[in-house]
Amino acid sequence: MTVVERREVALVDLLDRLLAGGVxxxxxxxxxxxxxxxxxxxxxxxxxxxNENVPSPWxxxx
Amino acid sequence: MTALRYVYAVCRPLAAPLQAxxxxxxxxxxxxxxxxxxxxxxxxxxxxxxAEEPLRAHLEDLDWLAATARGHQQVIDALTAVTTPLPLRLxxxxxxxxxxxxxxxxREEVFLRTLDRLEGRVEWGVKVYVEPTGQEExxxxxxxxxxxxxxxxxxxxxxVKAREHEDTWQRAERFAGRLHSLLSEHAEAARxxxxxxxxxxxxxxxxVLNAAYLVPRAKSEEFVEIVDRTKGEEPGMRVELTGPWAAxxxxxxxxxxxxxxxxxxxxxxxxxxxxxxxxxxxAGSAAGEGS
Numbered sequence: 001m002t003v004v005e006r007r008e009v010a011l012v013d014l015l016d017r018l019l020a021g022g023v024x025x026x027x028x029x030x031x032x033x034x035x036x037x038x039x040x041x042x043x044x045x046x047x048x049x050x051n052e053n054v055p056s057p058w059x060x061x062x
Numbered sequence: 063m064t065a066l067r068y069v070y071a072v073c074r075p076l077a078a079p080l081q082a083x084x085x086x087x088x089x090x091x092x093x094x095x096x097x098x099x100x101x102x103x104x105x106x107x108x109x110x111x112x113a114e115e116p117l118r119a120h121l122e123d124l125d126w127l128a129a130t131a132r133g134h135q136q137v138i139d140a141l142t143a144v145t146t147p148l149p150l151r152l153x154x155x156x157x158x159x160x161x162x163x164x165x166x167x168x169r170e171e172v173f174l175r176t177l178d179r180l181e182g183r184v185e186w187g188v189k190v191y192v193e194p195t196g197q198e199e200x201x202x203x204x205x206x207x208x209x210x211x212x213x214x215x216x217x218x219x220x221x222v223k224a225r226e227h228e229d230t231w232q233r234a235e236r237f238a239g240r241l242h243s244l245l246s247e248h249a250e251a252a253r254x255x256x257x258x259x260x261x262x263x264x265x266x267x268x269x270v271l272n273a274a275y276l277v278p279r280a281k282s283e284e285f286v287e288i289v290d291r292t293k294g295e296e297p298g299m300r301v302e303l304t305g306p307w308a309a310x311x312x313x314x315x316x317x318x319x320x321x322x323x324x325x326x327x328x329x330x331x332x333x334x335x336x337x338x339x340x341x342x343x344x345a346g347s348a349a350g351e352g353s
Binding site: 014020021023 | 069072128131134148149154169259263304310312
């Protein structure tokens with residue numbers, strides 16, 4: 001199998017797949033899709049607030 | 063402490079065992095739960111973090127979300143090395159093993175059909191960025207703007223800059239559209255994700271294409287070469303490849319996804335790019351029939 005640059009996967013690429021992809025199953029506790037979409041919105045809000053005043057928490061992660 | 067069951071993926075029974083030390087979310091070991099000729103890959107996770115209330119709160123915590131996403135991905139990656147997993151969305155949690163078994167029974171047929179469709183295939187991610195040109199500042203690095211001699215000069219310089227900017231976007235749209243059509247021809251399915259916010263990705267430049275392609279493993283090398291050849295093809299455009307991923311973006315049969323992908327397109331500066339991508343030759347299929 002082809003090996004591309006095996007650096008750590010960027011969190012955004014991962015979230016694109018884990019929050020917008022994958023099989024959606026209503027488990028016993030699974031949040032429904034609408035809720036996950038809400039998470040995305042909250043993320044965006046968080047990010048814009050991060051931009052304005054706080055150093056980004058993302059720096060440590062990537 | 064009560065333990066819940068976090069499910070990463072459903073697959074057919076593995077030919078090779080999972081690595082013994084494999085851990086997933088919350089550092090918990092990943093185990094196999096066999097049922098009806100399928101397996102669920104599962105971790106026991108603490109109720110204090112994964113019950114509905116705490117989970118909802120945690121999902122708004124970037125650090126927690128990042129750690130959990132990486133734990134999830136670690137298990138999916140390990141599975142991808144030995145089989146074709148059907149990855150579940152982040153944070154799919156059941157009370158106990160019997161809840162997981164019931165879920166498998168209820169969806170057995172769909173799981174089997176989807177596993178057949180995805181068997182031996184992986185997902186590749188391709189992104190196109192328009193590199194920052196420095197045009198927004200008064201002088202680009204390559205071409206210091208001459209001081210305008212008159213008001214008319216000044217206006218002309220502004221027009222030239224505006225035109226250059228316009229040209230860049232049009233070129234970006236055409237390039238992204240062409241690339242997407244080309245890659246779609248070499249893939250079994252394609253799906254457009256919303257362009258990434260650069261505040262989130264920390265990537266330089268504006269993301270104008272964020273696509274996923276479903277490609278048989280056997281054809282992956284060829285696919286990667288095609289992508290590599292387009293790197294540096296168009297000045298000012300950067301092409302990035304990620305993968306191979308488990309087929310996260312292709313667990314649903316084609317269609318349906320198109321609409322919310324299109325509207326997911328970044329609001330602000332992204333808008334005219336997004337429209338353009340539709341109209342560029344052949345790329346209409348991009349947004350519309352994406353997957």
